[in-house]
Amino acid sequence: MNTLKDFIGAHMIYTYDNGWEYEMYVKNENTIDYRIHSGMVAGRWVKDQQADIVQIIAGVYKISWTEPTGTDVSLNFVPDQNIMHGVIFFPKWVHERPDITVCYQNDYIDLMETSREKYDTYPKYVVPEFATITYVGQPGTNNEQVIAEAPYNGMTQDIRDGKFAMLNN
16 A cells, blocks of 8 residues: 555554454544444444544555543554554543443434533543554445444454455455
8 A cells, every 4th residue: 555545445454452342434534433442442333433544655554533421532654564553532531431422323413412511621641552454455445334333352353364255446
């Protein structure tokens, strides 16, 4: 992947050095879908998150966004070297009550926004971590089948084993 055009439409699984496993689909030039498979908010999944997606230099990409929870995220991907570095800025309330966010966020936007206003935001819980990219697929853009169901135990291995054939069409 040398150009932004190559990166758009990529589907990746990565594991942070702290053990948290995430899945990201770069759906199009300004939208991502993702699932969280382990860590503080395991079980959370999101479709159609607006994001800023840019190429830094050939082969290096940055995705940044703010969630309805108030969580800010900035991720730097180097897919050809299986490296990612990210910083997640969790509001205090998400760190203290992650259970509120463990859902299909799209069905609970009002709850996320209400919680953001109801609970303390600061201090932020900052998680800067490197990650190893353990899977890269290229299902193309706007493929609604890539992130279409809640995460389950073993899902990332099923994806790596090719049990989701529609992902690589």
